[in-house]
Structure formats: structure tokens, C-alpha cells
Amino acid sequence: MTDLTSLTIAEARAGLASKSFTATELTDAHLAAMEAARLLNAYILETPDRAREMAKAADARIAKGEGGPLAGIPLGIKDLFATRDIRTTACSKILGDFKPPYESTITSQLWRDGAVLLGKLNNDEFAMGSSNETSCFGPVVNPWRREGSNTHLVPGGSSGGSASAVAASLCMGATATDTGGSIRQPAAFTATVGIKPTYGRCSRWGIVAFASSLDQAGPIARTVRDSAILMRSMAGHDPKDTTSVDIAVPDYEASIGKSVKGMRIGIPKEYRLDGMPAEIEKLWKDGADWLKAAGAELVEVSLPHTKYALPAYYIVAPAEASSNLARYDGVRYGLREGGRNIIDMYESTRAAGFGAEVRRRVMIGTYVLSAGYYDAYYLRAQKVRTLIKKDFEDCFAKGVNAILTPATPSAAFGVGEKGGADPVEMYLNDIFTVTVNMAGLPGIAVPSGMDAQGLPLGLQLIGRPFDEETLFSLGEVIEQAAGRFTPSKWW
Ligand code: GLN
Numbered sequence: 001m002t003d004l005t006s007l008t009i010a011e012a013r014a015g016l017a018s019k020s021f022t023a024t025e026l027t028d029a030h031l032a033a034m035e036a037a038r039l040l041n042a043y044i045l046e047t048p049d050r051a052r053e054m055a056k057a058a059d060a061r062i063a064k065g066e067g068g069p070l071a072g073i074p075l076g077i078k079d080l081f082a083t084r085d086i087r088t089t090a091c092s093k094i095l096g097d098f099k100p101p102y103e104s105t106i107t108s109q110l111w112r113d114g115a116v117l118l119g120k121l122n123n124d125e126f127a128m129g130s131s132n133e134t135s136c137f138g139p140v141v142n143p144w145r146r147e148g149s150n151t152h153l154v155p156g157g158s159s160g161g162s163a164s165a166v167a168a169s170l171c172m173g174a175t176a177t178d179t180g181g182s183i184r185q186p187a188a189f190t191a192t193v194g195i196k197p198t199y200g201r202c203s204r205w206g207i208v209a210f211a212s213s214l215d216q217a218g219p220i221a222r223t224v225r226d227s228a229i230l231m232r233s234m235a236g237h238d239p240k241d242t243t244s245v246d247i248a249v250p251d252y253e254a255s256i257g258k259s260v261k262g263m264r265i266g267i268p269k270e271y272r273l274d275g276m277p278a279e280i281e282k283l284w285k286d287g288a289d290w291l292k293a294a295g296a297e298l299v300e301v302s303l304p305h306t307k308y309a310l311p312a313y314y315i316v317a318p319a320e321a322s323s324n325l326a327r328y329d330g331v332r333y334g335l336r337e338g339g340r341n342i343i344d345m346y347e348s349t350r351a352a353g354f355g356a357e358v359r360r361r362v363m364i365g366t367y368v369l370s371a372g373y374y375d376a377y378y379l380r381a382q383k384v385r386t387l388i389k390k391d392f393e394d395c396f397a398k399g400v401n402a403i404l405t406p407a408t409p410s411a412a413f414g415v416g417e418k419g420g421a422d423p424v425e426m427y428l429n430d431i432f433t434v435t436v437n438m439a440g441l442p443g444i445a446v447p448s449g450m451d452a453q454g455l456p457l458g459l460q461l462i463g464r465p466f467d468e469e470t471l472f473s474l475g476e477v478i479e480q481a482a483g484r485f486t487p488s489k490w491w
Contacts, residue, residue, distance in 0.1 A: 004029035005169040006486075009073055009226040012172060016062055016072050023062065023072025027055035027116050030074045034118065034170045039491050042155075042165040044079060044137045045087055046119040054116040061114060070233055071114030076171035078162050079120040080127055081107050081217075082206040086117075089334075090208040091135035092125045094353025096334030104206025105238045106175060106217055113233045118171050122161030125355045126325065127182055127210045130429035132160025133415065134357040142190060142412050143168040143487040147454035153412040156186030156429070162220045163190040167487060173221040173230050177207060179214045180313055181433030184445035187220055188407035188458030191447040191485035193227045193475065194220045196433075198466045199440035200245035203238030211320035212243075214313075214437040223484070224446060224475040228252035231468065247466060255469040256476050261295030263470070266400040270306035271432060273409065279451045280406045287404055287448055287459040290481035291474060301400060303391040308384045309435040314427060315368050315381035316438070321358075322365025328353060360423065389439040396464050402474055403462040405432050407445040411455035436462050444471040448482045456485050 004026050007015065015021055031048050051074065058072035082088050082100035089095040103111075111117070124134040131154035132140040140160040142153040144167070155164040159176035163186035166174050176183040178196035187194030195218045202217045209215060219230035232253065237246040267288060272281075288298050330336040330349030337352050339345030354362065368377035395403065409431055419426030436443040441462055448459040459478060463471045 005033045007172070008223050009172045009221065009229050010223070012073060016067070023055040023058040023116065024052065026072055027051050027074050027118070030118055030171060037168055037170050037491050040141045040143060040164050040168055041138055042122055042140050042161045042168065042170055043076065043119040044091065044122045044161070047086060047117055050086070051116050051118050054111070058114050058116060068112065068114035069229070070110060072116060073114070073172050074116040074118045075110060076118050076121045076162060076165045076174040077107055078123050078159055078175050078177060080123060080177050080208045081175055082208070083107055083117070083120065086120065088120070088208070089136070090126050091123050091137055092353065092355070092358065093136045094328045094333070094335050094350070098334045100206070102206060105203035105240060106207070106234050109233050109236060115233070121165055121174055124158035124160065125358050126208065126321070127158035127177055127179055128321070128357050128361055129157040130181065130185055130426050131418065132157040134355055136355060139415050140164045141415070143491065144190060144412060144455055145490065152415045153455070154189070154415055156189035156412065158182040159186045159220060163187055163192050163194070166190070166192045166220050166222055168491070173219055173226055175217060175234070176220045177215060177217045178437065179210050179317060180437050181430035183218050183220060184407050184433050184443055184458070184460055185429055187445040188447070189412040189456070191456035191487070192220050192222055193224050193444065193446055193479070194218065195227050195231060195444040195468065195471065196436065196442060197231065197235060197468055198442045200243050201235050201442070201466065201468070203236065203241040203244045205238055205240040209324040211317040212324060213320060214317060216437070224472055224479050225253060225256045228256060228472045245466070250469055252469060252472055255472040258473045259295065260291065260473050260477055263296045263401040263474070264399050265291050265296045265298050265474070266301035266395055266403040267298055268301050268303045268306065268403055268405060270303050271405045273431070277410065279457065280409065283449045283457050283459060284404070284406050287478055290478055291404065294477045296474070299400065301395045301403065303395065303435070305384065305387045305391050306435055309388055309438055310427060310431055312381040312384040312388070313430070313434040313438060314364070315377050316385060318361040318365035319369050319378050320365070322362045322369065325358070325362055357423070385438050388435055392439045392441060392462070401464070402470055405460045405462065407432060407458035407460040411451045411453070411457055432460060441465060442468045442471055444475045446475045446478045447485050448478055450485065
């Protein structure tokens with residue numbers, strides 16, 4: 001029998017329906033793979049008992065012909081999603097052993113549709129990072145290595161556990177979140193597919209908040225089709241999230257294989273950075289050629305405020321984070337340190353519970369929101385955000401259906417290699433992705449090629465609001481042309 005962990009979700013769905021194997025066998029194969037891959041540190045909590053129970057229930061439902069769209073599909077869940085009675089920490093010490101008495105809307109929709117929980121996945125602390133090195137559980141290792149090298153590389157972040165687990169076949173798909181690039185950048189670093197849906201498409205209820213006006217959840221999977229399958233279960237209106245939008249969820253899978261003939265694809269000239277590696281240039285050109293060969297029309301477009309996106313993001317995101325993280329006070333959740341009085345207790349709890357990057361963000365955020373600086377920083381960043389959004393609107397108004405860009409400015413780098421002396425070096429990873437969050441648009445990262453060292457690179461497609469379908473159609477064209485990339489097992 002073929003290794004069950006190497007199947008795509010679509011293939012597993014067919015195999016389960018034709019009774020070639022059971023959900024229990026599929027889950028057991030993944031639990032064994034997880035055990036053999038602990039070195040990657042992708043999972044911070046394995047839930048084998050829960051997984052087997054859920055697989056058994058899925059088998060019973062499949063036998064009765066009542067299996068849902070994800071019946072028996074084993075998934076990993078980013079530790080930012082609240083899972084009822086199962087430890088949820090956002091990979092921060094401050095949450096301690098917090099076991100939520102509730103389930104996030106997204107995960108409850110996945111279980112409703114029959115999916116199986118394998119465990120909780122590592123991420124940057126409170127999703128702040130681009131390399132999964134800020135987690136209190138330690139860094140995640142990328143299953144990809146440079147040719148002829150044993151150096152451990154980062155899987156990207158903040159959804160590094162999700163990307164690494166999907167790439168190493170330790171789950172069939174995973175949930176992830178993206179505030180500035182945390183779905184798309186790790187997907188690009190691991191040759192997986194990641195889509196950040198339009199802001200409001202998926203409910204944020206029950207997801208640990210980082211920057212609420214930017215946060216959006218989405219799937220990471222091994223193929224474009226699989227990400228479309230997962231999106232259908234994850235998306236939907238939720239009265240518990242007031243920013244969730246009440247529009248019907250399309251059958252995303254139906255967009256796979258749809259013709260892209262006549263579509264206008266924008267190539268934004270501001271994304272051509274000085275000193276951009278030739279490999280990234282080539283990748284971008286290849287992507288454009290593939291779309292052209294499929295009948296799309298390529299047009300140069302301008303997004304003039306692009307260069308302000310990253311600086312504005314690093315005002316807006318920390319500002320919102322400093323306010324969201326005020327709730328971790330030693331009273332309501334997890335960790336509590338002693339103190340002479342209540343203020344002292346707050347201070348010692350927050351000092352002990354938050355890691356260095358989180359403390360930096362809280363300080364920046366508090367500063368830009370403070371009375372004397374609010375207008376100079378926060379308000380200005382909000383205005384810049386409006387201009388960034390308008391750039392995209394102008395572009396779409398000219399009949400552009402989607403925009404093609406590189407997903408990241410480089411391939412994966414080594415653990416400990418970046419950001420040590422200067423945090424901005426790490427922040428620059430998101431140069432191509434943050435604009436999309438600032439504008440609330442959907443964006444997909446699709447594996448598209450390899451660099452000279454044998455590491456995967458990805459392209460990004462940015463869509464019109466609530467037009468994820470076009471991204472799936474175009475993404476699949478790229479996937480068909482580029483092929484799929486799988487790391488060879490060394491762990
Ligand atoms: N790397 C960005 C940051 O650190 C984005 C993270 C994210 O999308 N969650 O803020």
C-alpha cells in the first residue's frame with residue numbers, strides 16, 4: 001500500500017469513499033509520522049487519543065454514508081486557535097496551561113465536517129515573527145535543507161509549525177493565520193500552498209488576537225485543490241465576529257481547472273526591488289509566462305504607496321497588539337507571578353510571561369498610541385493604509401483580475417541567521433505580503449520553483465475582495481506548470 005501520509009486531501013477523500021483504507025488507518029499513519037519527526041518541533045502538543053476517537057467516529061459516519069466533506073481527514077491546528085479542553089497557548093509562556101472552555105468557530109466547522117485533530121502546531125509567540133523562532137517552545141525546523149548541507153533552516157513564520165507539518169506530511173492540511181504574511185511566507189519557504197482569505201471571510205472568533213484589523217485565518221495544504229477544499233469548511237459568516245461578512249461560501253473546488261483565458265493579471269512595478277535576487281526575478285517572469293500561456297493577459301500596474309506598507313504595518317500591528325495583549329494580566333489566564341500589590345503582580349507576570357519580541361511590540365504599540373505621538377504615528381499610519389487600499393482599488397477598477405508578485409524576497413534561511421542584531425532584517429521578509437493585509441485583500445502563495453541551493457520559492461497572487469475563486473483558478477495554473485515539490489526525508 002502507498003504511504004497514506006503522502007496522499008493529498010482529494011486523494012484521501014476518494015480512498016476513504018471507495019473503502020481502500022479507513023480513517024483510523026489514515027490517522028494512525030499520521031500519528032506514526034509525527035512520532036518519527038519530533039526533531040522538527042512542528043507539533044507542540046499531540047492528541048493521539050482524541051485523533052483516534054475522531055477517526056473512529058468518522059469511520060462510523062462514512063459507513064452509514066453520512067461522512068461530511070472532510071470526513072476522516074487528519075489536520076494539525078495552529079496553537080492560536082482555541083480548542084476546547086485542549087491546551088492553547090499561542091506559544092507564549094503567559095498562557096501557561098490554558099485550556100479554553102470553548103472551541104474556535106473555524107475549528108468547530110472543521111470538526112462539523114468530519115476532520116480529525118492530530119494536535120496543536122507551533123508558531124511564533126502570539127504570531128509575531130517570520131521564522132517561528134519566537135515561540136516559547138523553541139524554533140520549528142524546515143523539512144527542506146540546502147543541497148549538501150545539514151544546517152537547520154526556518155520554515156518561516158508565524159505559521160511555521162503548520163507549514164513544516166504539511167510539507168513533511170505530518171498532517172494533510174493545517175490551519176494558519178496571517179496578519180502580515182504568516183500564511184503565505186511559510187508556505188513559500190516550504191513548497192506548500194497557503195491562502196489568506198479576504199478580511200471578513202473567515203471568523204476570527206476563538207483565535208488568539210494579534211492585530212484584529214489585519215488578522216485573518218486560512219489553510220496551508222500541499223495542493224491548490226486541497227487548500228480550496230479546506231477553505232470551504234473554514235469560511236462562513238459568524239455572528240460572534242462582527243467583522244465576519246454574511247455572503248454565501250462558494251464551492252471553491254469548482255474553480256480548479258476553470259479557464260483563466262482573458263483574465264488581466266497586473267505586474268506591479270513597485271515590487272521590483274533594487275538588488276532583488278536574479279532567481280526571484282526569473283521566478284516572477286516564469287509565473288507571468290505560465291499565466292500568459294494559459295490565455296491571461298499581463299499588464300504592468302502601479303501600486304505607488306507600496307514602500308510605505310511595511311513601516312505603516314509596524315505601527316498599526318503593534319498598536320493593536322499592545323491593546324489586545326493588555327488582557328494578559330495574571331488574573332484571567334494562565335501564568336501568574338507573585339507581587340507586593342496588584343500593579344507589581346501585573347508587572348512581574350507580564351515580564352516573565354512575554355518573550356522579547358512580544359515585549360518590543362507592546363512597547364512600540366503603547367508608544368505610537370500615547371497622547372503625544374498618536375497623531376504623528378498611529379493616525380498617519382492609518383492614512384497611509386487608506387492610500388495603500390486605494391492603490392489596489394484603482395488597479396482593480398482598470399479591469400485587473402489579480403496581481404502577480406513574488407511571495408518572499410528570499411528562500412528559507414538558517415535558524416539564528418536573521419534578525420539577531422536588527423529586528424528590521426526579520427520584518428523585511430514580509431515586504432511583499434503586508435500590503436495585502438493592510439488592504440484586506442485575499443492572497444495565495446503557490447510553490448513555483450527552486451533556488452540554486454535546492455530550496456523552494458513561491459509566487460503570490462493577490463485578488464479582488466471576496467474573489468478567492470480566481471486565486472484558486474490562477475494558482476492551479478501555476479501549480480500545473482511548476483509541478484509539485486516534496487522534501488526528501490532526512491529526519
Ligand atoms: N511577520 C509579521 C509580524 O511579525 C507578520 C506575522 C503574521 O502575519 N502573524 O508581525
